[in-house]
Amino acid sequence: METSALIFMATCWALILGSVLLTMNKIIKSQKIGGSK
């Protein structure tokens, strides 16, 4: 796999996974989404 492809893929994957973790963390802690359960 070319280095430029690896860097492009790793950056996009890291951004997506980071966003998922960050938003899920906020949702778990938040009392203001879809009820409080």
Next chain:
Amino acid sequence: MESNLSKNTIKTQRENWGTKVGLILAMAGNAVGLGNFWRFPYQAAKNGGGAFMIPYIIALLIMGIPIMLVEWMQGRYGGKYGHGTLGYMVYLQSREKLKPKKAIIIGSIIGAMVIGVTVLVNSYYNHIIGWTLGYSFLTATGAYMDPAIETGKFFVDYIQNPAYVFTFWILSLGFLAFAVTRGIQKGIEAWAKFMMPILYLFGFILIFKVFTLGSPVKPDWSALGGLSYLWSPRWSDITPVAALNACGQIFFTLSIGMGIIQNYASYIKQDDDIVVSSLATISLNELAEVILGGSIAIPIAYAFLGMDGVKGGIGLSFIALPNIFKVMGGGRIIGTLWFLLLFFAGFTSAIAMYNYLVSIFTEDVKLPRKTASMLVFGLYILVGLPVGLEAIIAKTDALAYFTEVDNWVGSYLLVVVGLIEIIITGWFMKDNFLDEVNRGAYWKVPSWIYNVVIKFVTPLAILFVLTGSTYVYIKEGYFKLVPSFVEKLPNLVPWVNGGRIAILAVLTIGFIGTYRSIKNIYGDEVKMNKILIRK
């Protein structure tokens, strides 16, 4: 006047989402659909792999995220007044600046378009879901595993076989009707909580399998080679058509421009955090599309078939991959998981479109949910029959009715709806977008997103897409009385015309129905051309 107003104002108690996990999984299910696993790989492959991913990411940033924020805001705004459908929402958003007499026209136009999308996209979308269910069954039972069976012919035989087509289509519709009839918490939320974790689990199992394949056919064909093709950032290969397709993919994959994000968002509470919810929906969708969707079909096709297999187009999922399942170890199990994953992805999006139409019947016509659900079932049978019958009667695999409806409704109308939504929100909404979207939000949307992106960048980007698409459509002969794709197939021309009649009929009925519904509740406002109902 007072009694008339209170009579007309919606007082009905609307259902809310039961849990935050349920809401987010339902929203993710709404956005994650066939677009992620079926459409994305072939679009990416067809448009140059890495050359597609660059405009795709730009389109996600300048169109996907702003429109998703706008749609969540519109949904919660409409929900405050007891509405779950877009015609009312746009009427309420624009009535102060445009005045009710003009706002009802804009509301009715966009209401009609969304009815067009949710009715007509499902004329073929539900069939594809049926195909995925049918292929799950046929893969599990090994129906095409005989080396003598050619998978291209097997697929054509499938869509020309009424027993297969109608059994799995009606079964899928039955599951949908059952889920939606049970309501928001017991139906949609419960099914999303069951299906979405399984979908992600199947996705990760498939990725593990794909990347432990090695090079089964030729030493230089491997799953990593497929990933390399998808992710090599070839700036010089970016074409206007690839950019257009990337923008179209963003609309399709995020389910924006369809009214269904607003519909789900209308069931949230008024101080719920819609910024985090919007971003979570996008993140989960991109996880399913870019990481899972991009790491299954293309790498597996590259490992077994090389570059020719990757560029298999629409047939990648139903023709190229079954060829691979036939020869790979554990192919029946892997193939079944693949088609079930497609089924779950399609199903959780179809529920949202189904519920949109049920909302129209329950909220506008005041029908009980069960009756409304049965009516939508009947409607889907009616509009889906031509898609199922065309291949069987005309003995074709060209599917002209499907192509015509998809060209105009599935690819074009969504973008027009997105453009109207963003213009109304950016320019004709009196209540400040930032105050509305930031209410209850942990992360506040900065003012430049509204003043620069929503007002200028996103509408201009959508206009670029629409202009480009129109040019491509003219060039490819879609505007001709007999479109180029059926010029050599005269027996399919009536099917194309049937598709056109269906589009016109649904849009006309949608416009009249939306106009009457808005007038029924806000008739006094429209008559006096001033705002009387506020919440």
